Amino acid sequence: MLSFTAETAEAKVRAAEEAWNSRDPERVALGYTEDSEWRNRDVFLTGRAAITEFLRAKWQRELDYRLRKELWAYTGNRIAVRFVYEWHDAAGRWFRSHGNENWEFADNGLMRRRYASIDDVAITEADRLLR
Numbered sequence: 001m002l003s004f005t006a007e008t009a010e011a012k013v014r015a016a017e018e019a020w021n022s023r024d025p026e027r028v029a030l031g032y033t034e035d036s037e038w039r040n041r042d043v044f045l046t047g048r049a050a051i052t053e054f055l056r057a058k059w060q061r062e063l064d065y066r067l068r069k070e071l072w073a074y075t076g077n078r079i080a081v082r083f084v085y086e087w088h089d090a091a092g093r094w095f096r097s098h099g100n101e102n103w104e105f106a107d108n109g110l111m112r113r114r115y116a117s118i119d120d121v122a123i124t125e126a127d128r129l130l131r
Helices: 006-022 025-029 048-061
Strands: 032-040 043-046 063-075 078-088 094-105 111-123
Touching: 006 025, 006 063, 006 078, 025 048, 032 048, 043 048, 048 063
Parallel strands: 032 111
Antiparallel strands: 032 043, 063 078, 078 094, 094 111
16 A cells, blocks of 8 residues: 655655656646546546646646645545646736645555645735746
8 A cells, every 4th residue: 555755755745746747747747647527616527638638728827827736634545735826817817726635646656635725815926936
């Protein structure tokens, strides 16, 4: 059975951050099981194909997306993460989104569950922290 150490949990968080900052839906989706379950705000998804489509639409809306993730806790095959990301919409309005994710992994190392709670705050371009 998969069980994380501090080092392997941190490595998972860094790998996820790098993948998400690529803004490549196919690349990101490869980190999830074929039948992965997601909750993202008020959206519930099942399966890698649904995740790919969700991310494709996300990054068409959330332009110049930049993310930072922080390991919060881990135990067994689960990791909790805090995150913040910044993006702007097509009208040029900037936002900072922040929240928490709970991850559960299959024995093969792919994520089988991801539950994300996210809040958005409007910011000015001058208030950006992630460049």
